[in-house]
Amino acid sequence: MKVVKFGGSSLATGAQLEKVLEIVKSDPARKIIVVSAPGKRYAEDIKVTDLLIECAIKVLSGEDATKLVSLVVERYASIAHELDLPSEIIDEIRSHLVELLNSSQENRNQFIDAIKASGEDSHAKLVAQFFLNRGIEAQYINPKDAGLYVTNEAGHAQVLPESYEHLYSLRAKNGVLIFPGFFGYTKEGAIATFSRSGSDITGSILANGVKADLYENFTDVDAVYSVNPNIVENPNEISELTYREMRELSYAGFSVFHDEALIPAFRAGIPVHVKNTNNPSAPGTKIVHHREKSTGPVVGIASDKGFCSIYVSKYLMNREIGFGRRLLTILEEYEISYEHIxxxxxxxxxxxxQDQLHPETEEDILERIKNELCADEVKIEHNLSLIMIVGEGMKxxxxxxxxxxxxxxSAGVNIEMINQGSSEVSLMFGVKEANEKKAVKAIYEEFFTPVLI
Amino acid sequence: MKVVKFGGSSLATGAQLEKVLEIVKSDPARKIIVVSAPGKRYAEDIKVTDLLIECAIKVLSGEDATKLVSLVVERYASIAHELDLPSEIIDEIRSHLVELLNSSQENRNQFIDAIKASGEDSHAKLVAQFFLNRGIEAQYINPKDAGLYVTNEAGHAQVLPESYEHLYSLRAKNGVLIFPGFFGYTKEGAIATFSRSGSDITGSILANGVKADLYENFTDVDAVYSVNPNIVENPNEISELTYREMRELSYAGFSVFHDEALIPAFRAGIPVHVKNTNNPSAPGTKIVHHREKSTGPVVGIASDKGFCSIYVSKYLMNREIGFGRRLLTILEEYEISYEHIxxxxxxxxxxxxQDQLHPETEEDILERIKNELCADEVKIEHNLSLIMIVGEGMKxxxxxxxxxxxxxxSAGVNIEMINQGSSEVSLMFGVKEANEKKAVKAIYEEFFTPVLI
Structure with missing residues (x-):
């Protein structure tokens, strides 16, 4: 049995849904289908989720949201029209949305979450209707009925462990199950969403719950690339990755797969297969426990900007037991998490x-470190990028x-920081943001450009 | 005015003392002379300080120490004989030592410290006598009379800040002042020693206190070498070093100059000049705030063994605010200081x-990290060496x-760890102990071997 998740662009138009239908039909093991909300049809298009967030905020501030509601419903209507679906499904989607917008605004975040989640929920219903219309035995599954319970943290909910047992019973249901991604229910019955792009997480939780043989993740690229295609043209495609490699790559800006989403699949030992809805015959990228294929020590290079560094010096700090702990305690009081020390x-x-630091807290923190720890010097440097080189073969x-x-x-890039020593599968460099692209290119060329003889 | 410190080998025989006399006579600015206890005369010889420690421990365990007392006194007697000094000085040294050995044993550590410190104290008296005999106006100075007060931490005392003011009045005294190194007095009047090789510290404190123009440190090498001569033959001599460079080098095994000893001189901005008693015309090594001469980005390479690493992994640790702080709190409870994270x-x-970890505490700590922090994996690796590459020009x-x-x-050495990002003057590599020498050699050759054209 396979759990198959389709991303927003794979479900943006009727034509895309036809591709999805073909993919599901072509393999009877594809039983549980996780759907996202309709994504962008073209570069300037707006995702349904973004329209819904705007809608919720307008309503909360007492403004008229009629036009936005129409825009949202129009997206579903155009897909339904393209696919010759009965108009009842659109009436149902519209009235469900209006009902949600008229519900209690007492808990603002809960209200926003319920509106946001309706993008996936409505689309799951539409997709189920479409499959039925084409003669496929299919049914929409509500996450509450299926027992997908989550913590009460709007916008970044975490799955509750008992959910896995509940979800196992989905195996017994007949036909293809269409499951909305991105959200679950709290024990009190409220909707709570995972962090953004959370449909990946839903798919992984389901794969774990039903003990799937494979979790297929359909998106709009042929594979996970070894480097950001916006930095290097036509980069290598990666055919196999380990979970650890994927986790390290997604930490530093690889957005193909949500980093939290790996964990449930990893825990259950279920391989993840990233594939392209628009080119399903392409081999894609498999994420596995142990990888057999090996082309070189490095499998990918990732980078992310927006970091800063706080430098602290003090004579004989090295002999002062408790110095590091007291430093971290100050950060903790501001709820700041650090990446490296x-x-x-x-x-x-x-x-x-650096987005964790507001100008006032920044000044505050530097002052406290200087005074409370009697530091000789405290200074901050902004706008750093981290570059991660990843590969199981590196150690x-x-x-x-x-x-x-x-x-x-050789590229003239100064190394501000190196971090090696803990991870066995990665090596991290810190450089100035202005040098990030140049640095990534240089490293890519070193490890991936074939040597001409 | 100069403060001049002579190490144990510079004061081990009468012939050596003749050299010391010539050095002092040759420059009238050399007013304050700090002396160590007699050191080794040949490779297999035993230092007086080591004889004294053995002596103290024997007495504390109720054994007869007569033979050891004779050995100690014999060292001074042979020097006195060589220099034709009156026998009264030896009688005085003997009776002072016997008196100390008969004093209260209530506080064991204080008892040991008093015996240990007598090595320097007796030698300062002998040297003063020798200078007088040769017609130099000289006097022995007792650290208590001079106001050198320290904390009550036997074996690793710290100077109390008020001492600096007291010591300033030494400027007003006539003639050459002979000051015993290695110890001071607590406010309660007990003797307390600095950490081993602490005469360097005494000299630095005196230089700061009297606001000397220069602190000369006479030892038995022509200069500070750019690498350990036991690893690389005939290494480069360093003519100028900054305080920061010296501090980083002495951290990782450069024993030429005690690392704590730099601080008082640094704080007062007094240059330190390392010179050779046996070859006083050699230029030596100057330690200064800013260095003018520059021969390359790297000034020295140091290494030290005896480190271990504790590895901890946990999924999503990175998002857990407080993880690092809790980890360090556990170490702090065992009074363990760490070097890097x-x-x-x-x-x-x-x-x-790794000498901080006994087998039981080691197991304990690993267990606590695993259980209290819910870590996925905790493991320890022993026998690592740290290699430090130092130079102001590196950044x-x-x-x-x-x-x-x-x-x-190229030398086939795997890098277990790199640390770069904090210090602007050093770069640190971790390697397995077995690879230490090979690694140091390879780095030395890279940065110091002149390129042949």
Whole structure:
């Protein structure tokens, strides 16, 4: 049995839904289908989820949202029209949305979450109707009925462990099951969404719950690329990745697959197969426990900007038991999480995502570190990028660091930070944001450009 | 005015003391002389300090120490004989030592410290006598009379800030002042020693206190070498170093100069000049705030063994605010200080000196990290060496990391850890102990061997 998730662009038009139908029909093991809300049809288009968020905010601020409601319903109507579906399905989608918009606004975040989630929910109903119309035994499954319970954290809910047992009973149901992605229900019966792009998470939870043989994730690219195609033209496609490699790549800006989404599949040992709805015969990328194919020590290069570093120096800091702990306690009081803490002899640097720091808290934190820890010097540097080189074969391979550092040196990029020592599958460099693209290109060329003889 | 410190080998025989006399006489600015206890005369010889420690421990366990007392006194007697000094000085040294050995044993550590410190104290008296005999106006100065007060931490006392003011009045005294190194007095009047090789510290404190123009540190090498001569034959001599460079080098095994000893001189901005008693015309090594001479980005390479690493992994650790702080709190409860904490995405490694871990505490700590932090995996690796590449010019120099990593790769040495990002003057590699020498050699050759054209 396979759980198959389709992304927003795979479900944006009637023509796309025809492709989805063909994909599902072509393999009887594809039993559980997780759907996203309709995505973009063209580059300037607006995703249904974004329209819904705008809609919810307008209503909360007492403004008229009639036009936005029409825009949302119009998206479903155009798909239904393209596919010759009966108009009742659109009436149902419209009245359900209006009903939600008239519901209690007492808990603002809960209200927004319910509106947001309706994008997937309505589309799941439409897709089920479409499949039925084409003679496929299919039914819409409501996450509450299926027992998909989550924590009460609007916008970043976490699955409750008992859900997995409930979901197992989906195996017994007949026909193809159409399941809306992105949300679950709290024990109190409220809708709560996962973090953005959370349909990936729903698919992974379902795959774990029903003990699927495979979790297929259909999107709009042929494969996971070894580097961001916006930085390097026509990059290598990756045919196989381990979970660890994928987790490290998605940490630093690989958005193909949601990083949280890997965990349920990983825990159950279910392979994940990333494939292209628009080119289903392409081999795609498989994410597995152990990978057999090996083309080189490095499998991918990822990068992300928006980091900053706080540098702290103090004579004989190195001998002061508790210094690091007290430093981290200050950050914790501001609910700031850090990424790395490289240290010298009497110096330490904290690398963190800079969107966590507002100008006032920033000044506050620097002041407190200076005064409470009697630091000799405290300074902050903004706008750093982290570059991650990932591959299971790196630990055994003497010289990877040298090659990467040499590539950066040749490109004239100064290394602000290196982090190696903990992960066995990655090597991280910090560079100035302005150098990020140049750095990624240089490293890609070092590890991926075939040597001409 | 100069403060001049002589190490144990510079004061081990009468012939050596003749050299010391010549050095002091040759420059009238050399007013305050800090002396160590007599050191080794030949490779297999025993230092007086080591004899004294053995002596103290024997007495504490109720055994007869007569033979050891004779051995100690004999060392001074042979020097006195060589220099034709009156026998009264030896009688005084003997009776002082016997008196100390008969004093209260209530506080064991205080007892040991008093015996240990007598090595320097007796030698300062002998040297003063010798100078007088040769017609130099000289006097022995007792640290208590001079106001050198320290904390009550036997074996690793710290200077109390008020001492600096007291010591300033030494400027007003006539003639050459002979000051015993290694110890001070607590406010309660007990003797407390600095950590081993603490005469360097005494000299630095005195230089700060009297606002000397220069602190000269006479030892038995022509200069600070750019690498350990036991690893590389005939290494480069360093003519100028900054305080920061010296601090980083002495952290990782450069024993020429005690690392704590730099601080008082640094704080007062007093240059330190390392010179050779046996070859006083050699230029030596100057430690300064800013260095003018520059021969390359790297000034020295140091290494030290005896480290271990504790690796901790946990899924989504990266998002858990407070994880690092809780980890460090556990170590703090065992009074363990760590050196570095390189981290991956969901992984962190703690590098520490392994002599802090006994087998039982080790098991305990690993168990607690696993249980209290719900870690997925916790493991320890022993016998690592840290290699430090030091130089003020490194931060500006693109490509240093690449060159060092390439040198290691060519030598077949795997890099277990890299630490770069905090210190602006150093770059640290972790390797297995078995690879330490090979690694240091390879890096030295990369940065110091002149390129033949």
């Amino acid at each position: 490289p240290s010298g002899i009497d110096e330490v640097t904290i690398i963190l995502r 055994q391979n003497v010289g990877i660091t040298a090659r990467a550092a040499q590539a950066l040196a | 390189p981290s991956g995405i969901d992984e962190v490694t703690i590098i520490l000196r 500006q120099n693109v490509g240093i990391t690449a060159r060092a990593a390439q040198a290691l790769a």
